[in-house]
Amino acid sequence: MANTATLKIEGKELQLPVIIGSEGEKAVDINKLRAETGYITFDDGFGNTGSCLSKITYIDGEVGVLRYRGYPIEQLAEKSNFIESALLVMNGELPTPAERSSFSQLLTANAPLREGLVRFIQSFPRDAHPMAVLSATLNALGAYYPHLASNNHQNDLEHFDEAAAIAISKVRTIAAHTYRVSKGLPFNYPNPKLGYCENFLHLMFSEPYSEYVPTPEVASALNLFLLLHADHEQNCSTSTVRMVASAGANLFASVSAGVNALWGPLHGGANMAVIEMLKAIHADGDDGTKFIAAAKSGKGDRLMGFGHRVYKNYDPRAKIIKTSFYKALASLGIKDDPLLNIAMKLEECALNDPYFVQRKLYPNVDFYSGLIMRALGIPENMFTVMFAIGRMPGWIAQWREVAANPKLKIYRPRQIYVGEPQRNYVPTNLRQG
Ligand code: CMC
Numbered sequence: 001m002a003n004t005a006t007l008k009i010e011g012k013e014l015q016l017p018v019i020i021g022s023e024g025e026k027a028v029d030i031n032k033l034r035a036e037t038g039y040i041t042f043d044d045g046f047g048n049t050g051s052c053l054s055k056i057t058y059i060d061g062e063v064g065v066l067r068y069r070g071y072p073i074e075q076l077a078e079k080s081n082f083i084e085s086a087l088l089v090m091n092g093e094l095p096t097p098a099e100r101s102s103f104s105q106l107l108t109a110n111a112p113l114r115e116g117l118v119r120f121i122q123s124f125p126r127d128a129h130p131m132a133v134l135s136a137t138l139n140a141l142g143a144y145y146p147h148l149a150s151n152n153h154q155n156d157l158e159h160f161d162e163a164a165a166i167a168i169s170k171v172r173t174i175a176a177h178t179y180r181v182s183k184g185l186p187f188n189y190p191n192p193k194l195g196y197c198e199n200f201l202h203l204m205f206s207e208p209y210s211e212y213v214p215t216p217e218v219a220s221a222l223n224l225f226l227l228l229h230a231d232h233e234q235n236c237s238t239s240t241v242r243m244v245a246s247a248g249a250n251l252f253a254s255v256s257a258g259v260n261a262l263w264g265p266l267h268g269g270a271n272m273a274v275i276e277m278l279k280a281i282h283a284d285g286d287d288g289t290k291f292i293a294a295a296k297s298g299k300g301d302r303l304m305g306f307g308h309r310v311y312k313n314y315d316p317r318a319k320i321i322k323t324s325f326y327k328a329l330a331s332l333g334i335k336d337d338p339l340l341n342i343a344m345k346l347e348e349c350a351l352n353d354p355y356f357v358q359r360k361l362y363p364n365v366d367f368y369s370g371l372i373m374r375a376l377g378i379p380e381n382m383f384t385v386m387f388a389i390g391r392m393p394g395w396i397a398q399w400r401e402v403a404a405n406p407k408l409k410i411y412r413p414r415q416i417y418v419g420e421p422q423r424n425y426v427p428t429n430l431r432q433g
Pocket of ligand 1: 296304305307309310361365366
């Protein structure tokens with residue numbers, strides 16, 4: 001394989017180093033391009049830009065591969081759980097029993113919210129979007145734990161475990177408290193005897209005189225949902241976290257920015273869009289056939305939950321989540337849900353239709369995750385919040401990778417200016433129109 005690439009420009013020839021990743025990914029290093037030629041590169045939307053060297057997650061979208069720290073997602077889904085995989089993603093190795101237990105203690109100790117944070121959440125309007133509340137409250141953690149949010153990476157890294165446990169534990173409590181406020185319901189306090197997912201469901205759904213106890217299948221579906229979302233390399237929210245971190249910002253400020261990026265409908269909102277699509281199909285009296293025909297003609301809406309920018313094969317997460325979804329449905333006794341029937345019909349049609357097959361449009365993780373959230377009783381406006389809870393370990397790992405980089409440079413892309421050339425100021429009385 002070549003270890004340099006030759007660029008000829010304005011009669012000049014430049015040798016650009018080639019970087020090969022550990023899975024054979026090839027990149028041309030253009031770091032010296034501008035200094036040596038005056039040129040920059042143009043890559044609208046960064047679709048062809050490697051923004052960093054990272055050891056966290058590997059994706060091969062052509063064959064449908066996803067690995068956290070080298071471990072295939074299928075193995076982690078079968079043998080691990082969300083918290084263990086979170087430690088793997090954040091620290092680089094599967095935890096020893098002692099590391100696992102000490103992190104669990106940190107999670108338990110940090111599950112409750114300080115009284116001021118509870119009041120902060122209560123102060124939002126009842127119909128506030130939970131992503132707005134989540135982002136603001138995660139950022140406010142920096143005010144409550146200033147020793148973890150000094151904006152000095154070296155100092156903040158010394159307290160990494162505590163800060164990571166606070167973010168992972170409290171994101172769940174903040175989300176559940178926000179939901180309870182929106183419904184005008186009393187808060188539930190975290191139960192130190194419960195595991196991460198069971199505790200979240202308790203915080204959400206227990207009532208003063210009736211403790212919510214999920215079936216093992218429901219708790220395991222939630223665990224899997226979170227595990228499958230734990231990291232997905234340089235997507236929009238993760239790149240945002242790294243960008244903010246590159247300026248020296250603390251963990252809480254950085255992940256709060258990640259939540260804002262995730263809020264966008266092109267990123268974290270697809271699982272909600274799947275449910276909206278199914279509802280619209282149902283309201284139209286369609287079984288999915290008309291909708292598919294319209295999507296294929298290009299005149300109707302796209303089939304939400306199908307296709308992926310990176311996966312041109314089955315999204316490996318979708319395959320895994322589908323099985324657990326059916327188990328959770330059976331344990332909840334859900335058999336004849338009209339939206340579910342439509343979803344199954346859509347999936348069957350699309351997987352056998354040449355339009356979708358030729359374009360390599362397979363179900364993505366959002367197709368099933370929206371259905372799972374709905375079956376668990378999570379309201380639609382909380383779907384993206386659930387994604388954020390799952391993605392927290394990935395954001396933390398990516399923040400750490402940036403903060404611990406001894407050669408860290410602030411992220412500062414360039415642009416190609418296409419506005420007005422230089423012109424002179426026009427006094428108000430001489431302006432036309
Ligand atoms: N339904 C119908 N046709 C589609 C769909 C779809 N869901 N997705 C792509 N196509 C068609 C598209 O019209 C185009 O057809 P043609 O070649 O005839 O013009 C072809 O497939 C390629 O489309 P594209 O827009 O160039 O593909 P992309 O890789 O840029 O888009 C995507 C990827 C995810 C934005 C797109 O597939 C889509 O809009 N899907 C529905 C929304 C969705 O489910 N998003 C969740 C993605 S997973 C989120 C995550 O991992 O964070």
